[in-house]
Amino acid sequence: MDFVPRSRTTFYIGGAWVAPVGTSTSAVENPSTEDVIATVPTGSVEDVDRAVAAARTAFGPWSALAPAERAGHLRRLHEALTKRAEEIAVTVALELGTPMPISTRIQAGLPLTVLDSAVKLAEHWPAAETLGNSIVVREPIGVVGAITPWNYPLHQVIAKVGLALAAGCTVVLKPAEMTPLVAYVLFDAIDEAGLPPGVANLVTGRGSVVGWAIAAHPGVDMVSFTGSTSTGSLIAKLASDRIARVSLELGGKSANVILEDADLEKAVKVGVANAFLNAGQTCTAWTRMLVHRNRYDEALTIAAKAAGGYKLGDPFADGTRMGPLASATQRETVRNYISTGLAEGARLIAGGLDAPVPDPGYFVAPTVLADVDPNSTVAQEEIFGPVLVIIPFDSDDEAVEIANNSRYGLAGGVWSGDQERALAVARRMRTGAVDVNGGAFNPLAPFGGYKQSGVGRELGEHGFLEFMQVKTIQT
Numbered sequence: 001m002d003f004v005p006r007s008r009t010t011f012y013i014g015g016a017w018v019a020p021v022g023t024s025t026s027a028v029e030n031p032s033t034e035d036v037i038a039t040v041p042t043g044s045v046e047d048v049d050r051a052v053a054a055a056r057t058a059f060g061p062w063s064a065l066a067p068a069e070r071a072g073h074l075r076r077l078h079e080a081l082t083k084r085a086e087e088i089a090v091t092v093a094l095e096l097g098t099p100m101p102i103s104t105r106i107q108a109g110l111p112l113t114v115l116d117s118a119v120k121l122a123e124h125w126p127a128a129e130t131l132g133n134s135i136v137v138r139e140p141i142g143v144v145g146a147i148t149p150w151n152y153p154l155h156q157v158i159a160k161v162g163l164a165l166a167a168g169c170t171v172v173l174k175p176a177e178m179t180p181l182v183a184y185v186l187f188d189a190i191d192e193a194g195l196p197p198g199v200a201n202l203v204t205g206r207g208s209v210v211g212w213a214i215a216a217h218p219g220v221d222m223v224s225f226t227g228s229t230s231t232g233s234l235i236a237k238l239a240s241d242r243i244a245r246v247s248l249e250l251g252g253k254s255a256n257v258i259l260e261d262a263d264l265e266k267a268v269k270v271g272v273a274n275a276f277l278n279a280g281q282t283c284t285a286w287t288r289m290l291v292h293r294n295r296y297d298e299a300l301t302i303a304a305k306a307a308g309g310y311k312l313g314d315p316f317a318d319g320t321r322m323g324p325l326a327s328a329t330q331r332e333t334v335r336n337y338i339s340t341g342l343a344e345g346a347r348l349i350a351g352g353l354d355a356p357v358p359d360p361g362y363f364v365a366p367t368v369l370a371d372v373d374p375n376s377t378v379a380q381e382e383i384f385g386p387v388l389v390i391i392p393f394d395s396d397d398e399a400v401e402i403a404n405n406s407r408y409g410l411a412g413g414v415w416s417g418d419q420e421r422a423l424a425v426a427r428r429m430r431t432g433a434v435d436v437n438g439g440a441f442n443p444l445a446p447f448g449g450y451k452q453s454g455v456g457r458e459l460g461e462h463g464f465l466e467f468m469q470v471k472t473i474q475t
């Protein structure tokens, strides 16, 4: 690794690196070593005011550009970001702890794929529709405030900034406090690509100050948020005071339904890998595995073996499959959930609090809990760590009922030897996405939640249209 992260002292506002109004900073920690690796400024309401003003000024000219011109800007940004792919992967491995192979493929690779899709969407502006004597056109909504979390810190930013810019909107971004460095890498690329001043602005800082100021700002037309359901609810309330649009990507407690006739080995192994991706810090993670009772014991054996085979450690070491959790607080939360699960009657079949883990670093062993009551805390609440719960069922109907017994509805899986049977179960699941027999994640397909998992859709054409409004012109 020939790249060392550096502290930052400025925000990116109006096309330039500018000093913050205040002087306070926050530390960025490496969760694998517990060392502070850099500091970044913590912004104030005044910094947000400046950034929103810059975005408002830029909106007119940016939204008036021909789609091909906007696409040209975004293509240059894609090139500037592609040059930084290794820097992105290393930065996320350092500030979040994602093992390098996964960081390269997902933390760096996925946002580049999504940004490429944004370039193409910008080129193919939606055609006007004619309805009787009406012409129906799409127009960008205006200034977008983007507030993002730390678990996929560049992907979640590009899903908003990339598609909002493609739609002709301008943006003020506040990335998560724990992972701001990769956002700075994006803005280095934005600066190098020479995007028009003010179209994309960066202010780092605390959620309760900078995030609040963005969500409450009268100059912000739409707030696009990814994070916890509790913060999403606060943001929706702030935006509703001025009838601003919100897009919310929130928590999940997704079910992986393994029917009696499934390829069990594959279904369980893929399910375990899904639940433990990014140390379980994935909103779409299949954290509830539902298995037909006739295959239940066999599934437990496969799951326990798969969980026990994970190598935890330094994200830069060969063979590391799982890094630490993002912070000491996150580790504490996850450990408490494991204790609660056991206290509520679950049976530990892998990992747990006494399993050996690397030290230092905020590691939790991949943990599998069996015989979990579908109404218990660990089956209902999002844990955001490597904890998989396994629940038996007796029929397809009961599987659907347990899968839907959640306040969330973000993702899910279904496995069956009979594709039609799996599809029928998938259609009955109250959730924004379902992968049938291991169907792969599609970065062009709409992404978002039912119920308390969110409002609106991101990615692809559906995500692009979220940043637009519809005008009807009568002739």
Ligand code: ADP
Pocket (backbone or CB within 6 Å): 147, 148, 149, 150, 174, 175, 176, 177, 205, 206, 207, 208, 210, 211, 212, 215, 226, 227, 228, 229, 231, 232, 234, 235
């Ligand atoms: P997580 O637990 O995944 O960090 P949060 O919902 O707390 O989820 O954080 C997601 C993003 O929301 C972060 O950028 C955070 O700073 C921001 N945030 C947290 N609290 C608020 C708030 N009260 N208003 C606006 N943004 C907030």
